[in-house]
Amino acid sequence: MNLRAICLLSALCVCSFVPASNGAWGSSPSTAASKNNKLTDKLVENIVKKNFDGFAKELASPDMDVNQPDSKGRMPLLEAVKTKDIKFVDGLLQYRALAASVDPATGTNPLMEAFKLGLTEVGRHLLAYGADINTANKAGQKPRDFAPNKGIKELIEKFDDGGPAAFEDEPGTWFYTNNENGIPYWYNRHTTEARWNMPPSCAWQKVEVQHQPTRYVNYVTGQTMHTLPNALAWRLLNRQGLDVWFNWRSNHTQSDIPGELPASMLEEAKAMKNVRWYNPRINKHSWENPDELLEWKPVYNPEQDATFYFNVRTGESTWDQPPELAWVKVDDNAGPWAHFWWNPKTGEKQWHDPDHKTWERHNSDL
Structure with a gap:
C-alpha cells in the first residue's frame, strides 16, 4: 500500500462507516454539517497550509460535509486543486467530494482551475470522477478554453472521444476486500492503493425500463451510455477445468470475481458461462451478444x-x-x-x- 493511502486510511479508520446511497462506503453525513461551517473552515485551513495530517484528521470528523464552502465561501475541492498536490484532491474525492462542484461566487469549477494551472494529472483525476470540460463559469469560460500544455490538450481530446469512461482504470484493476478489522474497502492490485469509496470503473449499473433502450449509468461520474462499458465486458469461462473471468475489451483474465460487476449483472454473467457467438458468413467471432x-x-x-x-x-x-x-x-x-x-x-x-x-x-x- 502506498504512503498516501496508508496516511489517509489510518486517519479515516477512527470513524464509523456505513454504505452510501450509491453503494460506495463513506462516513455517514450529518444534517448538522449543513447548519454550520466550522468544520469546513478547519478543513480548508489545513488544505491551504498543505497540512496533510490535519487535513486527514478533519476528514474523519463525523459531521464533515466536504461539499460545503467554508465561512469565506471557499470550496474545499477547489482549494485542494490550488495546492497543486493531488493527494488533497484525491482525499476529498474519496470522501465523496463532487468533481463537478462549482464556486458559488464565480462559478469556477475545480477542473477549470486544474487546467489553468497546467495540472495534467489532477485534471485527469477530476475527469475520472465526473468533472465536465463544458461547464461554464459566470463569465462564460469553460475548462476546455484553457489548454496551456500538451497534456491538457490530450485530456480534452480524450474526453471528447469517450467522456468520463475514457479515464477509468482498466477492467480488473480494483477488487473489494476487508481489512483486519472486517471493514470493507477497495484495493488496487496494480498500485496497491486502497480507498473506501467505490472507484468510477466499479460504479456502473445496467438500467432496463420497459419501452426504453437499455442504458448503463455510472453512479460516481453520472455518465450515461447505451453501449456496454468496458468495465462490464466480462465473461465467465471454463478453461481446462478451471473457471476464470475474461474481459474481452481489455483482453484481461483473472480468477477472482470482477469488482466492476454489480450483483445483478454478476448473476447474469454466471448464467452466460462460456457463451460466445460465431458468424460463418463473415468469419467473425464475438463475445458480445450480436x-x-x-x-x-x-x-x-x-x-x-x-x-x-x-x-x-x-x-x-x-x-x-x-x-x-x-x-x-x-x-x-x-x-x-x-x-x-x-x-x-x-x-x-x-x-x-x-x-x-x-x-x-x-x-x-x-
Whole structure:
C-alpha cells in the first residue's frame, strides 16, 4: 500500500462507516454539517497550509460535509486543486467530494482551475470522477478554453472521444476486500492503493425500463451510455477445468470475481458461462451478444402504438426504419432456395441471409 493511502486510511479508520446511497462506503453525513461551517473552515485551513495530517484528521470528523464552502465561501475541492498536490484532491474525492462542484461566487469549477494551472494529472483525476470540460463559469469560460500544455490538450481530446469512461482504470484493476478489522474497502492490485469509496470503473449499473433502450449509468461520474462499458465486458469461462473471468475489451483474465460487476449483472454473467457467438458468413467471432452489435434498436412506443428506432452510439432516434434492419424474407417457390431476402429501403435482393441474422451461439468449454 502506498504512503498516501496508508496516511489517509489510518486517519479515516477512527470513524464509523456505513454504505452510501450509491453503494460506495463513506462516513455517514450529518444534517448538522449543513447548519454550520466550522468544520469546513478547519478543513480548508489545513488544505491551504498543505497540512496533510490535519487535513486527514478533519476528514474523519463525523459531521464533515466536504461539499460545503467554508465561512469565506471557499470550496474545499477547489482549494485542494490550488495546492497543486493531488493527494488533497484525491482525499476529498474519496470522501465523496463532487468533481463537478462549482464556486458559488464565480462559478469556477475545480477542473477549470486544474487546467489553468497546467495540472495534467489532477485534471485527469477530476475527469475520472465526473468533472465536465463544458461547464461554464459566470463569465462564460469553460475548462476546455484553457489548454496551456500538451497534456491538457490530450485530456480534452480524450474526453471528447469517450467522456468520463475514457479515464477509468482498466477492467480488473480494483477488487473489494476487508481489512483486519472486517471493514470493507477497495484495493488496487496494480498500485496497491486502497480507498473506501467505490472507484468510477466499479460504479456502473445496467438500467432496463420497459419501452426504453437499455442504458448503463455510472453512479460516481453520472455518465450515461447505451453501449456496454468496458468495465462490464466480462465473461465467465471454463478453461481446462478451471473457471476464470475474461474481459474481452481489455483482453484481461483473472480468477477472482470482477469488482466492476454489480450483483445483478454478476448473476447474469454466471448464467452466460462460456457463451460466445460465431458468424460463418463473415468469419467473425464475438463475445458480445450480436443483438448488441447493431447500432439501431427498435423501441416500442405504447402511447402511439408504434415502433421507433434508437441509435445507441449517437443517441439519434427516428420513426423511419434504418436500411440494415429493413430486410424482409420473401417466399419464392420458383427459386433455387425457396425464398430470398429483399430490402425495401435499398431495393436490394439476395439469396443468402443478411449478415446480422447468421450468428451462431456456442457455449462449449474452451
